[in-house]
Amino acid sequence: MIFGTLPSGRQVEQIELSSGRLRAEVLTYGAIVRRLEVSGVNVVLGLDTLDDYRTRSRYFGAVVGRYGNRIAGARFTLDGVEFTLPANDGPNCLHGGTEGFDAKVWTVAERSDSSVTLTLVSPDGDQGFPGTLSASVTYTLEDDALRIDYATETDAPTVVNLTNHSYFNLKGEGDVLDHVVRMESEHYLPVDDDKIPTGELAPVKGTVFDFTEPHAVGERFEGAYDHCFVLDGGVTVTGGDLTMEVTTTEPGVQFYAGGMLDGAATPYGPFAGLCLETQHFPDSPNQQQFPSTVLRPGERRTSTTTYRFR
Template sequence: MGNVVRGAMLCAAGLLATSAAADAQERAVLGTTPEGTKVETITLHDGHGMQATISTLGAALHALDVPDRNGKPGDVVLGDATLKATLDNPQYFGVIVGRFANRLAKGRFTLDGHAYQVPLNDGPNSLHGGKQGLDKVVWDVVEAKPDRATLRHVSPDGDQGFPGKLTVTATYTLEGNGTLAIEYRATTDKPTVVNLSNHTYWNLAGEGSGSAMDQELTIHGDAYTPVDATLIPTGEITPVAGTVFDFRSPKPIGRDVRDAGKEPQLALGRGYDHNWVISKTRAAKPREVARVHDPKSGRVMSLVSDQPGLQFYSGNFLDGTTVGKSGHLYRQGDAFVLEPQLFPDTPNQASFGPAAARLDPGKTYVNRIVYRFTTDKDAAAGR
């Protein structure tokens, strides 16, 4: 009888421990893929009104609740209303993009004399790692704490045409004081090319609130890389001074988008879909690369990174066919994307320094992206 009681107590203790762990991790099941793989979410808290929800599909930032100037939290990232919608029509909402973020011309690159071909999924080019990039796989959860989660995926040698077995981790951390940090790390067992970034669609007025084009953007870049008709960089580095690409002082995102017909570069992508040159090479230490202020909510987002490039996309291809998390349709300009990374097509562009994209065995690729949220009320109070 004593063994039965002891067994029952151990069982009860195990159930309590499981429950406590679940409460600490706040994990839930979104659904399953057609292959039967479970897709989970993990919710993180900083204890001060900031809450992040991470999805294991694409290691994605699924939601981020941030207080406005009045202290009212609101979700500031776009996302599909259902998992089925994401699987049926993936649009990179909040996901990691790679193995090589952005575009590779004709899906080709050469490394150590060997030519490699990546699937074409953006006209004549490869975008964000090919048809089955890192955004379309379900990642393993290796750590989940109340304020931090780490996910991992192993991309086998030859995956989407890339050489080397690539082991990638994505760590999300709520660091307090309105700060979300995302850190991507990767290692390989043979030479390869790597460029990872985050593809969150932001609207600081709140997901489903309508256009983000009145939100004021600053980009700390003196130049940008013009593109050809397929959105591949021409190799030029052009000063932003005197052009619609000058965001060195804050201006509404949509100020010049409405007149895209007057600027051939904007007409190519229906708006902004270009790389800003923050520096010619990776910075010695992280620095602010962009800042966004929403006059409506008062939210301010500072983006900190050590990457040389920043891809800015003004939500040009949101076309009113996507139902968002709040049930609203997403239309053109309802969000913006800021992706710290290497310059697009770096492996094929001599002027960009192709070696920057190389990762060798024994080395670790790191891209740490930090988002710091405040409000204009904080700024007025000198905080």
């Protein structure tokens, strides 16, 4: 079905998926997961109209790229060449710039009752990034889980870090301050005042970032989490009657508790949903000690993240 039409005249499609007790709605705009129902409870924050997504969204449900999270100073150097990006988060580039993958219309490549593959070609120089990048994301409902498979290829050296920016609320209403999080992570990335990693992988033990034992989101730190954790395993979140188990092939996860949602610029207030953005580390192009996000011609970068419900 047609979800809406952009000012350019291009139509945005909504694809409906179902499998067992799961049902999802996916938009071609931003590859957005607009709705994800588990036994009738919608567990992701979504918006009503295409115009809302264009003007009132904080990346709700979207695939962000080319580079999810922040790049310091909105610039990086690759093979001796400096590339300048849009500064859309103070001095930094956030989630790929002002017109990132969340604001593009993706193409439906394959679809079935329970799965859809969306593709996007990002031209050389798009938002300042080098190389023509071909990206695909596949959403599949299977065995009480939403599985997301990403793949990228390029014709010139570039950097890439795709993730999904869904906000989860397992109760389907209220806030997530009482959601209980357990994370298999012994280290996190401390950040400066601009939320750029300092370069240290700091132990979580003895800090408010220690989720190796379960803690409610609002129990410590006033719930103000927006940090990348180094993953040693999975993440488990329990809210209401549902538990969500997150596994990924990525080295980290950005845990954002939604504290900056304001209820004015968006339809949702603070802590209405939490994000678990599986990804490579923020600012990796400028921090050589982090796992590399460089993609070169002839390579195919793939990753998989699964959100399983019980």
